[in-house]
Amino acid sequence: MKDYFGYKDKVCVVTGASSGMGEAVAKMLVDLGAKVYAIDMNECKVDWITEFIKCNLANKEEIDEAFKKIPEHIDAFFGVAGLSGAKTDYRTTFDCNYTANMYITLNYLNNRMSKGGAIVYCTSTAGLEWKKFKREQNKVVHSKTWEEVQNVTRKLASSAPATFAYMYSKRCLSQFACEQAVEFAKKGIRINNVLPGSTDTGMKQEFQDMVGSEEGLIAQAGLAGRLATSEEMAMPMVFLNSDMASFISGLDMVVDYTDTCLKELKLKKNLEAVPATNPIICALAKKMLNKSAKNALNSGNE
Numbered sequence: 001m002k003d004y005f006g007y008k009d010k011v012c013v014v015t016g017a018s019s020g021m022g023e024a025v026a027k028m029l030v031d032l033g034a035k036v037y038a039i040d041m042n043e044c045k046v047d048w049i050t051e052f053i054k055c056n057l058a059n060k061e062e063i064d065e066a067f068k069k070i071p072e073h074i075d076a077f078f079g080v081a082g083l084s085g086a087k088t089d090y091r092t093t094f095d096c097n098y099t100a101n102m103y104i105t106l107n108y109l110n111n112r113m114s115k116g117g118a119i120v121y122c123t124s125t126a127g128l129e130w131k132k133f134k135r136e137q138n139k140v141v142h143s144k145t146w147e148e149v150q151n152v153t154r155k156l157a158s159s160a161p162a163t164f165a166y167m168y169s170k171r172c173l174s175q176f177a178c179e180q181a182v183e184f185a186k187k188g189i190r191i192n193n194v195l196p197g198s199t200d201t202g203m204k205q206e207f208q209d210m211v212g213s214e215e216g217l218i219a220q221a222g223l224a225g226r227l228a229t230s231e232e233m234a235m236p237m238v239f240l241n242s243d244m245a246s247f248i249s250g251l252d253m254v255v256d257y258t259d260t261c262l263k264e265l266k267l268k269k270n271l272e273a274v275p276a277t278n279p280i281i282c283a284l285a286k287k288m289l290n291k292s293a294k295n296a297l298n299s300g301n302e
């Protein structure tokens with residue numbers, strides 16, 4: 001038998017490994033013989049991982065501490081952890097989804113990976129329109145330090161709704177991946193994105209509350225007629241970081257069972273094609289969200 005994936009004894013770092021897609025990635029990597037370093041702020045229950053490292057990825061110092069516990073040479077990185085913004089503020093949401101991945105890539109993966117290494121970020125179909133909105137993202141994506149990102153997003157973090165941080169952070173991450181894929185290719189290291197559509201994970205309820213029902217979520221899963229499973233998102237991520245994908249770099253792999261095709265063919269409305277930082281749109285969205293939260297509270301009191 002040939003080990004086509006080539007994960008045996010490879011040092012793989014997985015963020016978000018305690019739930020949903022990240023947990024499914026960690027399990028698959030264990031099965032494929034990798035040495036799995038699982039990072040998450042919640043306990044990781046995956047059997048046979050090499051080490052679980054508790055870390056809040058929205059905190060730079062905690063990331064620094066976490067990487068002290070990881071071997072000097074890293075073969076593959078899976079940036080899967082993410083927050084919807086439904087329960088966290090703008091700053092935390094943005095930093096977990098974007099800043100942490102940027103910081104880890106430039107400060108740790110850049111020095112500790114070598115030829116043959118591979119990186120995959122889990123972005124989202126919510127970030128699909130990143131090419132249209134590069135002007136909004138350039139300042140963030142071209143910031144090289146944690147502090148710089150904080151500075152250029154400061155105003156936004158205090159005025160825009162946290163759920164807008166989701167779309168914006170995912171767009172920034174997709175653009176960052178594209179630009180860094182070119183840089184890292186010079187060293188023989190690949191970078192790709194997986195853009196999941198609606199998936200049944202720990203985050204499902206938060207997205208369901210935003211669209212109003214499970215049917216609303218399923219309607220975002222193309223022609224599948226159901227939500228994807230965590231494993232169905234983990235498989236493309238494991239594939240992209242494996243030897244099977246050795247000539248694939250700079251790819252946005254959309255995994256949404258035709259949802260994007262339907263929008264492309266104008267068979268479905270594309271609600272993602274709006275700016276994420278426009279102050280008027282942000283203020284309107286905040287007003288609407290406050291109103292629906294107030295309504296929910298009032299109907300609960302009746």
Ligand SMILES: NC(=O)c1ccc[n+]([C@@H]2O[C@H](COP(=O)([O-])OP(=O)(O)OC[C@H]3O[C@@H](n4cnc5c(N)ncnc54)[C@H](O)[C@@H]3O)[C@@H](O)[C@H]2O)c1
Binds near residue numbers: 019084200
């Ligand atoms: N579920 C979906 O429909 C969907 C769709 C598109 C993209 N995504 C993306 O998929 C990725 C995985 O999410 P999921 O759907 O499996 O959700 P999930 O909630 O099941 O898993 C997310 C994991 O990230 C961890 N995490 C969150 N914030 C953290 C922080 N600050 N520090 C450390 N760990 C943190 C959580 O503890 C959890 O284990 C996320 O990046 C998410 O944005 C999800």
